[in-house]
Amino acid sequence: MSEIAAVAFDKDGVIFNSEALFAQALREAVKKCSLHFDEAVFRAMTGLNAEKSRLLILEAVGKQMDGDEFIFEHWLPLFFRKVEEGGLEFCAGVESLIETLSENFPLALVTSDDYEHLLYSFNATRPDLLRYFSVLVTVEDVQKAKPDPEPYERAAVLLGVANEKMLVIEDSEYGVCSAIEAGCPTLIYSATEKCNISQDLQNKACGIISSHREVAKYI
Secondary structure, eight states, rough: OOOOEEEEEETTTBBBBBBHHHHHHHHHHHHHHHOOOOOHHHHHHHTOOHHHHHHHHHHTTSSSSHHHHHIIIIIIIHHHHHHHHOOOOOOHHHHHHHHHHHSSSOOEEOSSOOOOHHHHHHHHHHHHGGGGGGEEEOGHHHHHHHTTTHHHHHHHHHOOGGGGEEEEOOOOHHHHHHHHHTTTTTEEEOOOOOOOHHHHHHHHEEESSSGGGGGGGGG
């Protein structure tokens, strides 16, 4: 692995537990509305941007009820209620990792979320943590979202480093694919015992970590 000159973080599932919270709210909303959802739908949404997630849910809901009604009147209000009740939490150890890394490396935050919801996540937890990132790349900043390599290619350009010198921490199939296709050394963060990333991408990644404390071994 090349000498690291910068580090890029995904947001959902790497910095925040938001993906788990989204899935929890979705399952509860599905039950409340008496809908049938294939379990594969929940897995397929991980790492998707909002519009692609919406289309996936519309397809899953089908004729059971109006899809947008389900999303905007049931699922998302339930998610935001959970956030307001303190349900949005940082992944263990990530706050200190960001603070420590920023002393020696420029940092980027690369997300499939939009800027408004990025701010919402930090404002609901620690707004000051955003200042450690030199670069923010949201879905609004690119023409092609993850799994396309454009988000991480853009981050490297804005940081002024070569792609192969920017270490990426990702947790989803789409995000890992984006980073690897961009030529970035990529760590797969998997807080659970079973890694849900395809074996092919696991083989191309520079490592799999279950704790943010392990990042230091790769720098």
